[in-house]
Amino acid sequence: MLALNNIQVLYDKSIEAVRDVSLEVPAGAIVALLGSNGAGKSTILKAISGVLGQEDGEITSGVIHLEGNAISGETPRAIIQHGLLQVPEGRALFATLTVEENLLMGGFTRTRAETAEELERVYTLFPRVHERRTQTAGYLSGGEQQMVAIGRALMGRPRLLMLDEPSLGLAPQIVDVIFEAILGLNHNTGLTVLLVEQNAQLALQVSSYGYIIENGRIVLDGKAEKLRANDDVQEFYLGFAGGARKSMRDVKHYKRRKRWLS
Amino acid sequence: MDFLMLLISTGLVSGAAYGLIAMGFALVYKSTGVVNFAQGEIVMLTAYIAFSIANGLHLSFVPLVLVTIPISMLIGLVLERIFIRPMLGEPVFAIVMATVGLAVILRSATIMIWGSEPFNFTAGMSTAVIKLGGIPFYPAQLYLMAALGMVVLAIWLFLRFSRYGIAMRAVAANETAALLTGVSVNQVHALAWMLSSGIAAVAGLLFAANFKLAPDIWFQGLKSFPAVILGGMDSVTGAALGGLIIGLIENLSQGYIGEGMREIAGFIVIILVLMIRPYGLFGSRDIERV
Numbered sequence: 408m409l410a411l412n413n414i415q416v417l418y419d420k421s422i423e424a425v426r427d428v429s430l431e432v433p434a435g436a437i438v439a440l441l442g443s444n445g446a447g448k449s450t451i452l453k454a455i456s457g458v459l460g461q462e463d464g465e466i467t468s469g470v471i472h473l474e475g476n477a478i479s480g481e482t483p484r485a486i487i488q489h490g491l492l493q494v495p496e497g498r499a500l501f502a503t504l505t506v507e508e509n510l511l512m513g514g515f516t517r518t519r520a521e522t523a524e525e526l527e528r529v530y531t532l533f534p535r536v537h538e539r540r541t542q543t544a545g546y547l548s549g550g551e552q553q554m555v556a557i558g559r560a561l562m563g564r565p566r567l568l569m570l571d572e573p574s575l576g577l578a579p580q581i582v583d584v585i586f587e588a589i590l591g592l593n594h595n596t597g598l599t600v601l602l603v604e605q606n607a608q609l610a611l612q613v614s615s616y617g618y619i620i621e622n623g624r625i626v627l628d629g630k631a632e633k634l635r636a637n638d639d640v641q642e643f644y645l646g647f648a649g650g651a652r653k654s655m656r657d658v659k660h661y662k663r664r665k666r667w668l669s
Numbered sequence: 670m671d672f673l674m675l676l677i678s679t680g681l682v683s684g685a686a687y688g689l690i691a692m693g694f695a696l697v698y699k700s701t702g703v704v705n706f707a708q709g710e711i712v713m714l715t716a717y718i719a720f721s722i723a724n725g726l727h728l729s730f731v732p733l734v735l736v737t738i739p740i741s742m743l744i745g746l747v748l749e750r751i752f753i754r755p756m757l758g759e760p761v762f763a764i765v766m767a768t769v770g771l772a773v774i775l776r777s778a779t780i781m782i783w784g785s786e787p788f789n790f791t792a793g794m795s796t797a798v799i800k801l802g803g804i805p806f807y808p809a810q811l812y813l814m815a816a817l818g819m820v821v822l823a824i825w826l827f828l829r830f831s832r833y834g835i836a837m838r839a840v841a842a843n844e845t846a847a848l849l850t851g852v853s854v855n856q857v858h859a860l861a862w863m864l865s866s867g868i869a870a871v872a873g874l875l876f877a878a879n880f881k882l883a884p885d886i887w888f889q890g891l892k893s894f895p896a897v898i899l900g901g902m903d904s905v906t907g908a909a910l911g912g913l914i915i916g917l918i919e920n921l922s923q924g925y926i927g928e929g930m931r932e933i934a935g936f937i938v939i940i941l942v943l944m945i946r947p948y949g950l951f952g953s954r955d956i957e958r959v
């Protein structure tokens with residue numbers, strides 16, 4: 408459904424945040440994009456949504472296809488209208504607007520009737536959001552804000568939903584509520600999901616395929632169960648070995664050296 | 670007692686003019702983060718345009734307003750497109766400097782077209798004095814205060830309930846998130862300029878009708894700054910109230926403290942506000958986009 412081919416992103420025409428990234432999200436799937444701080448995950452989502460310009464960033468090479476059509480270079484609005492919606496990192500609610508106004512904004516590209524219908528659906532999905540609908544969004548708890556952020560994206564009627572670290576800073580019970588909602592949407596409505604996470608444990612449980620990104624490059628990809636079983640992933644992302652966090656690149660380097668020596 | 674009532678009523682009248690002009694500032698600042706130093710010049714220009722329309726078409730007050738507002742909004746749209754849009758992505762400071770340049774251009778253009786001699790301009794209103802509760806008013810004074818009330822109500826309804834009004838507040842709250850919901854930030858910026866020019870026209874027309882139509886109307890823009898700062902830069906209704914308060918303070922201090930206070934009272938208020946409550950009475954606390 409969505410395919411990135413050899414994407415390179417530069418900020419300020421000089422800082423290379425993403426290099427030669429190719430990834431694919433098949434329709435109906437949940438695909439995870441994993442990596443530690445500063446790896447380039449959010450940059451990839453911003454590139455897909457067409458909002459890099461806000462930070463002086465630019466796709467300098469490569470192309471993004473949605474169902475075979477190139478969408479890189481289109482306006483954020485056009486990309487949304489293709490059904491590509493993003494729940495940005497840190498939730499990015501309109502803090503001074505009420506919860507319901509935030510949701511209504513999510514339906515900005517949709518008709519009045521569609522917006523009303525979708526609003527009901529979001530309130531059914533997250534009853535907590537319904538309870539808080541008249542409150543100022545900035546004063547909600549982190550978990551409630553995340554629900555509103557997801558609800559706001561759902562208001563735009565996504566076919567593909569991109570979530571940027573939805574579990575960040577949230578209590579485990581809230582994370583469960585949120586992931587159940589996402590899994591439910593995927594299961595019941597066939598919503599395709601691109602899930603960005605640092606929490607690999609969680610992400611590899613819910614996804615069918617995963618990509619691991621480091622320093623702006625994809626260093627490993629594969630079926631989720633394969634990645635879960637992979638020793639290096641276990642050691643560096645699932646925290647089994649417990650030792651100091653090295654990077655995947657160090658591992659490769661080390662392996663190469665090992666081969667060399669043996 | 671009569672003296673006090675007179676000071677209050679004239680204070681509210683000039684305060685209503687400040688309030689209208691301040692609302693124009695706040696609207697553009699709120700949605701674009703730019704202090705438009707040409708706001709006073711847009712007030713001046715649209716007042717002259719209203720004057721020419723009134724002379725050409727012999728319109729009475731209400732039709733004159735209804736014709737002038739859309740023309741002024743169009744002017745706002747054009748000014749934004751020519752002077753501000755090309756600067757998109759430049760530092761805010763550079764854009765503010767562009768508005769200073771725009772101000773100078775509008776001032777000279779107005780003098781080139783209409784000359785520097787003042788005109789009497791009744792804006793299609795009668796000049797017969799009306800007594801309200803024993804206090805004499807000119808119709809122009811009453812219209813000015815009524816206009817402030819109507820514009821405040823209209824803008825409040827717009828920002829609170831309309832799709833684009835909510836979008837305008839959303840852009841002010843988080844521009845990138847607004848883009849991610851499909852709002853065109855450019856459109857919202859253009860809309861802010863249109864609306865603030867429309868409000869400027871109401872202010873200019875009524876200010877000229879109350880005093881005189883002269884090129885120095887632009888100075889009312891600067892004189893409205895205390896109102897914007899008191900109201901809190903990004904609060905449109907706060908700006909209106911700030912205007913009324915400044916108008917009252919100016920007139921009362923002029924009446925009771927002494928001649929000349931009118932000119933400086935507002936700026937004393939600015940300094941006090943900036944020291945005590947820099948985000949104004951109604952502004953949001955975390956104003957970081959100056």
Ligand SMILES: Nc1ncnc2c1ncn2[C@@H]1O[C@H](COP(=O)(O)OP(=O)(O)OP(=O)(O)O)[C@@H](O)[C@H]1O
Nearest residue numbers: 418422424442443444445446447448449450451462
């Ligand atoms: N606006 C910007 N200007 C310059 N460099 C940037 C900008 N945004 C991100 N970067 C750089 O690009 C790289 C990737 O950043 P990005 O935000 O995509 O990482 P991330 O994987 O989302 O990290 P995190 O998990 O911390 O959110 C980092 O090295 C970062 O410093």
Ligand SMILES: [Mg+2]
Nearest residue numbers: 448449450496
């Ligand atoms: Mg990130």
